[in-house]
Amino acid sequence: MVFYLTRVIVFLNFSIMNRYHGKSHHINLMKTFCLTTSIVVFLLLCTNAALAQTTQIKLNQVELMKQFIGNWKCEYAKDTTRFWDVKSFGTGFECYLKVVAKGKVVMEAKRLWGYDKRTDKYIGLELTKGMDMRIYAQWFTSNYKGEAILYSDISNPEMASFRGEAEFKSPDMYVITTIVNNKPVKTDIWTRVKQ
Numbered sequence: 329m330v331f332y333l334t335r336v337i338v339f340l341n342f343s344i345m346n347r348y349h350g351k352s353h354h355i356n357l358m359k360t361f362c363l364t365t366s367i368v369v370f371l372l373l374c375t376n377a378a379l380a381q382t383t384q385i386k387l388n389q390v391e392l393m394k395q396f397i398g399n400w401k402c403e404y405a406k407d408t409t410r411f412w413d414v415k416s417f418g419t420g421f422e423c424y425l426k427v428v429a430k431g432k433v434v435m436e437a438k439r440l441w442g443y444d445k446r447t448d449k450y451i452g453l454e455l456t457k458g459m460d461m462r463i464y465a466q467w468f469t470s471n472y473k474g475e476a477i478l479y480s481d482i483s484n485p486e487m488a489s490f491r492g493e494a495e496f497k498s499p500d501m502y503v504i505t506t507i508v509n510n511k512p513v514k515t516d517i518w519t520r521v522k523q
Contacts, residue, residue: 386448387468387469387470387471389443389448389449389450389467389468390419390443392468392471392474393421393441393443393450393466393468394416395496395499395502396414396421397414397415397416397421398413398414398520398521399411399412399413399414399520399521399523400412400413400414400518400519400520400521401518401519401520401521402516402517402518402519403517404427404516405429407429407430408427408428408429408430408434409427409428409429410425410426410427410428410516411425411426411427411428411521412424412425412518413425417440418442419442419443420440420441420442420443420450421439421440421441421450422438422439422440423438423439423440423441424436424437424438424439425437425438425439435456435457436456436457437454437455437456437457438454438455439452439453439454439455440452440453441466447465447482448467449465449466449467449482450465450466450467451463451464451465451466451479452464452465452466452476462478463478463479463480464476464477464478464479465477465478465479465481465482465485472495472496472497473493473494473495473496474493474494474495475491475492475493475494476491476492476494477490477491477492478490489508489509490506490507490508491506491507492504492505492506492507493505493507499520500519500520501517501518501519501520502517502518503515503516503517503518504516504518
């Protein structure tokens with residue numbers, strides 16, 4: 329691009345010099361040259377700034393999702409705890425979720441997450457005992473933050489009626505904020521269970 333801009337400057341300057349042969353026009357020639365050069369440099373800087381703003385670093389979703397591998401625990405309510413066990417399976421994950429209230433298992437679910445190259449997101453299927461299956465899409469937006477939505481909203485994630493936003497505060501703790509109709513309704517803190 330710089331090569332072409334340089335050729336344009338040279339062409340314009342030669343065109344101008346061919347118009348003005350005398351010494352009396354030498355000052356006008358210098359003014360025109362400086363103005364032309366300034367405009368081209370300004371346009372070049374604007375182009376670089378615009379390109380810098382639109383360039384995003386591609387995140388390695390497969391590596392970032394590995395942060396979830398392990399056993400996790402969340403104090404969900406008084407006398408109610410959620411447990412989530414995540415195991416690696418190829419480029420995906422096999423998960424087991426259970427909710428224990430007053431020492432009794434009240435909910436169990438299995439999830440299978442797989443990486444989809446086409447969307448650069450993880451797609452997850454959740455089977456919960458006694459409920460319909462749900463399909464999610466999940467991805468990281470930075471090295472420590474990610475979000476999940478129902479797969480049915482993948483074509484327009486900004487308008488998703490349900491969204492989960494996760495943020496790793498440390499390798500052993502992350503926070504999930506549940507958002508319904510663009511309003512935060514719950515925040516859960518998950519901590520790694522050391523084995």
